[in-house]
Amino acid sequence: MTEPVRVFVTGGTFDKEYDELHGRLYFKDTHLPEMLKLARSRLEVRVQTLMMIDSLDMKDADRREVVESCRTCPEERIVVTHGTDTMAETARAILGAGLPKTVVLTGAMIPYAFGSSDGLFNLGSALSFAQVLPHGVWVAMNGRVFQGGRVRKNRETGVFEETA
Amino acid sequence: MTEPVRVFVTGGTFDKEYDELHGRLYFKDTHLPEMLKLARSRLEVRVQTLMMIDSLDMKDADRREVVESCRTCPEERIVVTHGTDTMAETARAILGAGLPKTVVLTGAMIPYAFGSSDGLFNLGSALSFAQVLPHGVWVAMNGRVFQGGRVRKNRETGVFEETA
Amino acid sequence: MTEPVRVFVTGGTFDKEYDELHGRLYFKDTHLPEMLKLARSRLEVRVQTLMMIDSLDMKDADRREVVESCRTCPEERIVVTHGTDTMAETARAILGAGLPKTVVLTGAMIPYAFGSSDGLFNLGSALSFAQVLPHGVWVAMNGRVFQGGRVRKNRETGVFEETA
Amino acid sequence: MTEPVRVFVTGGTFDKEYDELHGRLYFKDTHLPEMLKLARSRLEVRVQTLMMIDSLDMKDADRREVVESCRTCPEERIVVTHGTDTMAETARAILGAGLPKTVVLTGAMIPYAFGSSDGLFNLGSALSFAQVLPHGVWVAMNGRVFQGGRVRKNRETGVFEETA
Numbered sequence: 311m312t313e314p315v316r317v318f319v320t321g322g323t324f325d326k327e328y329d330e331l332h333g334r335l336y337f338k339d340t341h342l343p344e345m346l347k348l349a350r351s352r353l354e355v356r357v358q359t360l361m362m363i364d365s366l367d368m369k370d371a372d373r374r375e376v377v378e379s380c381r382t383c384p385e386e387r388i389v390v391t392h393g394t395d396t397m398a399e400t401a402r403a404i405l406g407a408g409l410p411k412t413v414v415l416t417g418a419m420i421p422y423a424f425g426s427s428d429g430l431f432n433l434g435s436a437l438s439f440a441q442v443l444p445h446g447v448w449v450a451m452n453g454r455v456f457q458g459g460r461v462r463k464n465r466e467t468g469v470f471e472e473t474a
Numbered sequence: 475m476t477e478p479v480r481v482f483v484t485g486g487t488f489d490k491e492y493d494e495l496h497g498r499l500y501f502k503d504t505h506l507p508e509m510l511k512l513a514r515s516r517l518e519v520r521v522q523t524l525m526m527i528d529s530l531d532m533k534d535a536d537r538r539e540v541v542e543s544c545r546t547c548p549e550e551r552i553v554v555t556h557g558t559d560t561m562a563e564t565a566r567a568i569l570g571a572g573l574p575k576t577v578v579l580t581g582a583m584i585p586y587a588f589g590s591s592d593g594l595f596n597l598g599s600a601l602s603f604a605q606v607l608p609h610g611v612w613v614a615m616n617g618r619v620f621q622g623g624r625v626r627k628n629r630e631t632g633v634f635e636e637t638a
Numbered sequence: 639m640t641e642p643v644r645v646f647v648t649g650g651t652f653d654k655e656y657d658e659l660h661g662r663l664y665f666k667d668t669h670l671p672e673m674l675k676l677a678r679s680r681l682e683v684r685v686q687t688l689m690m691i692d693s694l695d696m697k698d699a700d701r702r703e704v705v706e707s708c709r710t711c712p713e714e715r716i717v718v719t720h721g722t723d724t725m726a727e728t729a730r731a732i733l734g735a736g737l738p739k740t741v742v743l744t745g746a747m748i749p750y751a752f753g754s755s756d757g758l759f760n761l762g763s764a765l766s767f768a769q770v771l772p773h774g775v776w777v778a779m780n781g782r783v784f785q786g787g788r789v790r791k792n793r794e795t796g797v798f799e800e801t802a
Numbered sequence: 803m804t805e806p807v808r809v810f811v812t813g814g815t816f817d818k819e820y821d822e823l824h825g826r827l828y829f830k831d832t833h834l835p836e837m838l839k840l841a842r843s844r845l846e847v848r849v850q851t852l853m854m855i856d857s858l859d860m861k862d863a864d865r866r867e868v869v870e871s872c873r874t875c876p877e878e879r880i881v882v883t884h885g886t887d888t889m890a891e892t893a894r895a896i897l898g899a900g901l902p903k904t905v906v907l908t909g910a911m912i913p914y915a916f917g918s919s920d921g922l923f924n925l926g927s928a929l930s931f932a933q934v935l936p937h938g939v940w941v942a943m944n945g946r947v948f949q950g951g952r953v954r955k956n957r958e959t960g961v962f963e964e965t966a
Contacts, residue, residue, distance in 0.1 A: 312618070323661060330747040331796050333651060333692070333723075335663065346617075349595035350583055352633060353617035364661070395661075419514055419658040425753015431513035434598030437617050442606050453510075453517035453601050454476070468659045469516060487825060494911040495960045497815060497856070497887075499827065528825070559825075583822040589917015632823045640946070674945075677923035678911055680961060681945035747842055759841035762926030765945050770934050781838075781845035781929050782804070797844060 314354035316385035321362040322393030326421040337362040341422045365393025373403040401458035405447040414440040478518035480549035485526040486557030490585040501526040529557025537567040565622035569611040578604040642682035644713035649690040650721030654749040665690040693721025701731040729786035733775040742768040806846035808877035813854040814885030818913040829854040857885025865895040893950035897939040906932040
């Protein structure tokens with residue numbers, strides 16, 4: 311249970327920041343290292359930023375990059391931080407690759423930089439599921455875990471749900 | 475994976491607060507419900523406070539109460555929030571009871587009320603491990619998980635370590 | 639020095655919140671009462687929301703409402719929370735009314751809801767200046783105070799500066 | 803109104819931290835520079851730590867050091883951060899020196915490091931009063947300002963009050 315975990319950062323609400331000059335949200339650097347420090351994480355985690363985008367802006371080429379990064383990294387246990395809006399689509403893309411790995415996608419409803427975020431909880435959850443769940447693609451959000459091919463975000467409530 | 479999880483609160487750093495009239499730390503109510511709300515947790519969690527004490531003050535009778543509470547609650551999946559100093563002792567006490575349940579102990583190095591706590595991360599981690607690990611007693615701290623009978627807190631570094 | 643202070647809320651960065659369903663910034667209710675509670679403020683403060691808008695969207699009619707509210711309220715000491723982009727314009731509008739009152743405008747570069755805001759500091763500053771400065775219109779930002787007719791926001795740096 | 807302000811740090815609740823190895827409160831370094839940065843303060847402030855102690859532990863020699871520091875520093879406008887329990891005593895000690903300066907004492911009920919502190923508000927308040935109040939000794943707490951010789955902390959309520 312002490313295998314290293316790879317974390318691929320793709321952006322999403324997790325990493326949004328407030329641009330005080332222009333009064334809008336934007337992406338700068340990932341907060342993952344800061345979050346792991348705050349968490350006093352003792353897990354061997356290797357953080358790598360693939361892109362810093364809103365998941366509504368994620369294109370097929372971006373998804374292919376996520377899939378290929380999961381395929382080629384040496385680690386067997388992987389967490390992907392991702393915007394919530396298209397997390398389920400990316401989960402299905404990774405699922406389609408049939409990798410012999412455990413991949414857990416997670417995100418946040420509130421940016422970490424805004425102080426009262428669900429991100430730290432979700433990160434703790436995703437890193438834990440990644441260590442013990444069998445090979446497959448999983449979505450870990452707000453305490454629950456879903457199979458990658460059987461989950462959707464309810465746009466009205468913002469809540470992830472199991473699909474039939 | 476949608477079984478309810480029982481959370482037993484025993485106090486510990488997790489729930490310490492600052493008493494502004496007397497300038498010292500103390501216990502009032504648990505922050506668990508507030509933390510689950512912040513986390514937007516969608517897991518069915520049943521929080522029950524057993525005691526609110528520093529784990530250095532935990533006596534044999536207190537440990538017996540924790541063990542009996544784990545034994546008699548209807549849930550099979552349990553998280554126990556606990557001070558870090560004697561968490562390993564309580565883990566061994568629960569282990570001794572040989573319960574057909576998954577019990578995960580967790581805690582924090584920094585009080586949740588102090589804003590920059592590892593508690594939210596650890597709670598996300600413990601609730602996740604509790605859902606998927608097999609029956610047994612486990613300690614989830616700072617991203618890692620240990621078997622209940624094979625863990626100790628290193629008092630010099632504050633870090634949990636595996637024992638032989 | 640224990641006269642009541644009127645606080646007029648107009649919105650601005652101070653009160654922006656994160657809309658987790660749509661991933662954008664918006665206005666809901668003012669955070670003033672929460673901020674005063676956190677500050678353990680013992681000053682008699684009467685908070686009144688005039689509008690909740692971005693100061694770039696503030697029109698002449700809105701400015702007239704601010705001026706008339708300052709004129710007609712019974713208090714002689716007034717704080718106006720305001721977006722920073724057109725704070726200087728509103729200061730000049732109030733100045734033009736020649737009121738026998740002390741009016742202090744203040745704001746924030748970072749929303750209070752985002753946890754690491756300059757808003758609480760600026761609010762403490764503005765309420766203090768309002769208690770002791772003579773009649774006139776003042777802008778209190780980031781520890782400094784400016785005369786209402788002699789201040790501008792430098793759009794490149796985001797810093798308020800004295801004008802000739 | 804752009805004179806530099808000297809800030810003398812003496813410790814107090816303001817600067818208490820949580821010692822995660824021993825589970826108790828202690829003093830390390832002052833948070834003043836971090837607080838001024840968060841506040842985006844544009845005031846010329848010169849921070850100097852005189853001592854880092856609980857004000858209940860402040861002795862006559864410590865008070866003399868505070869008084870002499872106020873006397874000999876080149877600045878005419880001074881803020882002293884101080885524990886609340888004996889802030890009124892130190893105010894009287896400085897008052898006794900009859901300095902031709904404006905000295906404002908301030909503090910906090912909750913440590914800044916604990917995230918939801920009144921300290922940032924009080925600091926904004928004290929720095930503002932220090933810029934505009936006449937020579938004398940003042941106590942700025944929770945939005946109000948008191949004359950140095952006419953204030954006491956009510957130990958039951960924790961609130962500063964005017965004395966006859």
